[in-house]
Amino acid sequence: MTSNKVETLSAAQWFKENSEIAGFDNPGKSTFTSVRELVENSLDACDEDIQMLQMRGEEIVYPNINIVIQPVSHELIRKKILANLDDTGSGSGLDGIEEFETDHDPTEKNYVIEVEDNGPGIHHEFVSLVFGTVFTGTKYGIKQGRGRFGMGAKMAMIHAQRTTGLDTEIWSATREEAEESYFRIRIDLKSNSPIYTAQRIIPDKPWHGLRMRLYFGGNLVWAKQRILEYFRQIALVTPYVNFRLVIGDEKYLFRRVTDEIPPLPTETKSHPHGIDIEELKEMVKRYPKKYVFKSEKKEGYPTLAEFLMLDFQGIGEGTAKKFLRYKVEIDPNMSLNELNDVHIFKLSQAMSSYEDFPAPDSSCLSILPHESLEKAASFLLEPEYINSVTGNIISIKGHPVHITTSVAWGGKIPTGVALYRFANRIPLLFKERSDVCYKALEEANIKRYIDINVHGVTVMVSVVSTRIPYQDAAKDFIADYDELRETIKLSMQKAFRGVKTYISRKQAEKKKEQELEKLIDHADRLATSLAKITKGIPMSESEINQKLMKIIEREYA
């Protein structure tokens, strides 16, 4: 088998064959997916910006993300195509969405979406790197991320290109420079590389961030409620962001409710349980003949033990040697260079089944503090009470999986149970019944704890991991691993118990109050009657009353 015989799949073909996985299988879903991909792209950029500012010790810029979705007419698309033909670099083009609003026809199935953030922006030299090819990105370490394919926005661009034929427009500005870059860009689906159809730099426009505009075919009627639900839910798990959303002539604001920024994800080395043979081969291949290990210069390849210590998390010398000698039954001092495919096979098998490695490191995860979630939920859902259970970490295939369950109860929550699922702080809106969270909720048997017919409950489950264990590549729902389901179920039950405790405490307090009221009220009547029967001798009514109150205070207050 030689590599030159393998045909490279073109981006167009890949997209066509995998549109369902990518979330572009029908016009409605495509509309929804386009919105979420651009939004998540912006969120990732803003998070990275915050991380960088924090590292530099500079003041944080809280993210503002503005989203506009408007129907556009065929006529406008036609005009736009013509304008684009004329504009090859220095023309003015159409600017601003407002112009479209006057001539849209509601029966049209074409839309323009514009998403703008106040992130770091992209220097125009790097735009091609970012929006260049569909399949890019070589990851050495692992890191928690929102992105579903490491190419979310690019999929939306391709979809736009395929439906309206129009290029993507990008405006970008960085903090460092007082100018704005404008690009019109399309992806060459055959060569899988970017084509700039227009680009220019506009001086003296000081701002920072990125604005993307796509024209695409879709169905907003289907997507609208899902888009709104998406923002309602994402606002819960990114409460430090302002989202301004315009859909047609409706405006929505999801206001930032906290100053607190969760610790952002950091990159970490892989855990030995999470590596397959191909990945292992890649890792081995990266080593040159000379390398630096613990500040000692050494000639030649590292030993096998050194390789494990360098490339995997939580492996020290002792663990490495013990594992290699007794589990793999290979000499720990064997040079990496001498490893053949049989060795790698043995190593890989042993790595995935050895149970004495430390659990995956979860410190690299970005976990929204439950206080922030509760604050956001109080603001957005207006419940009477929220209880959270957090800190449950399990590992699935070498990846740490962190679970937080928050249960909001009463107040303005409608009766019944609603389940909100979050994976790496992104709401999952589809295929709820297949999700492990749904199954856990069924098993948790909420009715044992809370009467949902009297007060409503919203159960929010946030699953955070360096690799969310989705069922399939569409990533609509999390797979039903026994350990995961059990852990989520237990955390739900713990949260339900908390709510139950709150309800019974409240009822007990109310009952106590009522009892006290009842005692005082009846003591009053008792005093009147007793004084009347005894004609005030030996005690007057008020004396009797005082005595009764004294006893009530002593015994019940």
Place this chain on the structure above:
Amino acid sequence: MTQSEENLKLLEGIRQLKQVEKEMIKAPKDALKIQELSLEETKQSIEDIALNLLSLLDFDEKPRVSVPIRSAQNTIVDEETGHIFLGHNMVTRSLTPSSVRQLAVLIRVADGIHELLTLGRHSTKRELFYTDVNLFEEQTVSDRAIEDLAVTLRTIRNATNIVASAKGKIIGRISFVESGDLIDCSKMGTGGKAITPFQDQIENIDTDAEFVLLVEKDAAFMSLSEAKIYERYPCILITGIGQPDIATRMMLRKIVNETGIPVFAIMDADPFGLEILRSYTFGSKALGYETPWLVTENMYWLGLRPEDMENYKIPKDVYIPLTEADKKKGKELLEETWLQNKPKWSDQLRLMLKSGVKAEIQALASKGFEYMSETYLPQKLESADWI
């Protein structure tokens, strides 16, 4: 006249049932001791309860009163006679969340009754309820408290000067003086005379009746009084209209005690009819403490007995199937001592349970509107068909 000859013959049989004046029923030793108190004594007892509460208060203790429980769980049955009495089980009303309301209600009722006794007046249960509607909320609450108070004072309700509004009716060959007025019950039209709740105001009973006809329901009472049954037979007609009140039971007892004449009861042929018969004869559980003042012993069950349905060929379409509640009630009654002391009565109940059907007195109307007064009753009396 042949008819009066027959009547004479029949009366001979009834006269044999006459019982000489008996002493008041004695409560068994383990029953709660109840006595009739005078107005002054009752007033004093109420003051004693109040002073006792105040003295507890003086020691900074919760005021509390022990009230005898008036329900089946505190019922004592005289093993020999089957009469029903109250035992010594008490419930404490005190300054606690669970009982303060009942304490306040009890003392409020005591207050009202104390006032009434001071004025030397009577009052109905309804009037007492209206003295503090806010507290009582429902009349059943104050009604119960009146009886609770009476039994707490170890006396009968009549001693509290609280009476129920008149419920029972009487008509027939009897006259008496009520509150100074001479009442002749043979001249009461068809509606009869209401049995006054103020039983202590009844005196000078005069009657030539040979028996009392006690009917469960108003409908049967009306039908028999319209037929002027007391002109044909020397009798007194009484109804308590369902479960009898204290006054009706006292009136019946008074008549029977003074004359010794027997009582013939006409009840529905169902477990509830039998239970009413028990109230007249052996006492009720809620008022067990008053049994010696209320029960009438010289009682015979005339009809409508389960066996009559066959014997008098009552058409089957007026039979009513026993409900589950009827069956349960019937089985419970069979366990009770008084019924075991009346084997002929319990045989009837067994027959009813076995047949699975019951019937109301009105079922007799299926054989004609005058069937009861013209055929059924004469036949019963003439054939001495009572048990």
